[in-house]
Amino acid sequence: MRLTKFILSRIMVWLLTILVGITVVFFLQRMMPSDPIETMISKMTSMGTNLSPEALEAMRESLRRQYGLEGTLFEQYLSTITRLVHFDFGLSMANYPTPVAQMIGQALPYTVCLLMTTTILSWIIGNAIGLLAGFKKNKWYSKTLETVSMCIYPTPYFMVALVIMILMAYVKQWFPLVPSFDDFTFTWAWFSDAVYNSFMPALSLMLVGTGWWIISMKALSSNVAEEEYVNYGRMKGLTEATIGYRYVFRNSILSQVTALALHIGGAFGGSLMCEIIFGYPGVGQMVNTAINNSDYNLLTGVIFISIFAVATATLLIDLIYPLIDPRIRNS
């Protein structure tokens, strides 16, 4: 009974999070001083296109009908919520009549693959190094690793990304300045091409990401290593490897798992700066375009997926926490 109540309460919070998130996004977009119709017309006329006032007026009215922006704000809100319940994101306004789901479906795999891979790899590498740096903090290699990570972590991401791009794509020309991915096929050629085109953004994200995991894990593990039960383990004559794994690592990793889950959930929102700098075809770049075009439907679709992913990741973590931590399980 207690378990059912626990699960139901978590699911309610999950539902509420999504509903509040979408409501905020919907009204925030409408409150912003931007309008997809004016943006489209303004872009057209700013290129110098010669449109008579009458033609402009006719186009504006027609676009309003086409984009479904007629009716009261509340009617539009209800219509949006109804669509989202069925995972129907509508049609992109700036790319009319391309379905938003199709656009997200095109971009999301790139983002998820890139960010999931780099997040998990940097999590593993960073935590391993951080554990070493925290548990064996007086060793020379721990100090060296800590110093390196302290240097990389505060470096602005764009700086790291630009240096990588200049060195690898311009000076050495090892990688392309413009990434190009074919439609997915389960072939070696596609896979090798994808690795080749994703290498620079992945490297930049891993360099910066690893720095954070090293620092946080080092802080956690050095604290745990000072605990009395660790000293007790030593006095009992346990090996350093056993202490390191069973006492220090397992007690330090819990909050890192939570942070990893949130990072992975956030991956669905894309990495704006990385995708813009490297021209990577992911969701971050799409969000940027959607904002610039006031594309309500596309923006709502992307944010919905992001909220859904983060809320779901949090829900799952809440549900599996008891499996990882015996203290929670037993309480």
Next chain:
Amino acid sequence: MKKILSLAIIAMMLMAMATSFAFAEETTIAGTPRSQTLVVENLVGVVSNPGQHNPYMSGTNFDGGLRQLVFSNLWEMNTIQGVQIPDLAAEMPTPLNDDYTSFSIKLTEGIKWSDGEDFDAEDVVFTINELLRLQDQLPLAASLATHVESCEYVDKYELIINTVGSHPRLAEDLGVTVCGNDILRIIPEHYWKDHDLTTDLWEDPIGTGPYTLTDYDPNGYWFLYTLREDAEFSDIGVLTGKVPKPQYVLFTAYGTEERKTMAMLNNEVDVLCDISPEAWEVLQAGNPNVACWLPEYPYGCFDDPCERGIQFNCDVEPFDQIGVRWAMALSLDIVQVSMDTFSGQMRVSPLCMPPTTFMSEAFHKEMRQQLIDYTWEDGYQPFDKDYALKLQETLLSEGYDIVADMTEEELVDLFGIGWWKYDTAKAEELMIEAGCERDSEGFWCYNGERITFEIVAPSGFETQSERLAYACQSQWYEFGFDVTVQASEASYFHNCASPGNYTAGAWWPSCGVMQDLYSQLRGWHSDYYRPIGESSVGSTSRFESERLDAILDEMAPLPSGEETYELSKEALMVMADEVAWLPMFGTSKLVPTNSTYWTNFPDSENPYNGPWWWWSCFKFIITELEPVAA
């Protein structure tokens, strides 16, 4: 086992990279031989729906080569001579009555669609009638329906267009003047009679231009066009008798300025659309094959058809007063504004039209004496004809010895005819006359309140306008205005002007390429005035002028000619006199080309066309390009 697996994965990755390196060295990103491919930057960047080419869907993007290479217009623009020229139409429209409501259109014979079918009047009649039928469903068709009432087939190469009201400038509404024409693109009847224009994306478009779209990146980064085997039957082939030399044209999105600069330094791209002076310096220093419009300082091309400056909202106090708007002009040191914006690399213009080579001859130089003589009721003459000389002085003092030996006439040709005086004393006088006074801190006040406003400026795009805003802001602040710059992303920037949610904006509200300015200025008529809060259909400045209305009313029924030219000059003078907005400079475009693979790009010494790669006239340029290998 784990070690073997790891080594195998690393080996596979290295092999993949090695394969890709070899691939990248010899071919373009689309896999075509680099030496046979002209690579052009796609001005709008990544296209999110690359498979959509239906020209009447509002979300279709044309900047990635469709406008330039595949589709054609009835009438094109000769940007050098400032006149429209026939394209799919064999000649300019012939009016069939005195009130200009019915026109005969004769078509160019011998043009074929890229699938081999003849282009003829059936296509044009079908296009127009289909659009009129679908005007309630297609926004672009709704716009066309405000011009065209009906269309009749006469014979294979002739048709009649009946207009909604008088249309003495029909070719301007249905053909190209600037960039392209969005509301009428002729489509093939033989394809569309069996397809729905409202739903069919048209993934494999059929055009009358010299190239066909043969491949594109599924993520919208590049579009590959291949020369038609029968390119001599394309519109360009028939009109010029020439066939382009590049077998392929690749439009590619490079994104940030750093990437596009590196791409040109590495000879990956032949044409860039617009870069900053700083990026140009890097390119110039790093690649000897890169060139701009001018061989020497100021390098850029000043022939872009839009004029830039600051527009005030004439419904916002105290900018509703002409005197205050004049004070804004006279409190600017335009030489310093030019230096702060683009290091002097711009051509100045006090008129609401860009000082392109053609427009300068037609208007700016023509009206220079009139501007010099221009006198207010109090005897004050606000025009300063010595701008070019002063700019030269400043440039020389800052080490630009490149302009040292130019005559005054050459300087005026290069930097413009002059602008308004920098006269803060007169500006002060005008502010006081307008009822303004300074507060204890020296800031200007109106009705007891400090005049505080923002200049809305683009952020991260349209660099010239962005920098111009900051340059003006600092001078106006010095003069006593509590002014800041609101650097805005595209969505906010593009939404300020229409509903009037701004006080001042760094914009380009008037463009022009021809002697008859009616089509470009008609939106400034007060009939199209809309109060703040309502979307504008004409001028977004909320400017109203009975004098300008009278001139526009006089121009409206007249066909283009000497009379409309004279009236155009009068209109410009009224707009200057009443400061409809504050024009400052023509657009300075640094449009670099790379002659590593292709040569004979247009430039100031060989100006067979303007460097407008994003315009539909690009296809007239491409026939002139020569491969270096040849």
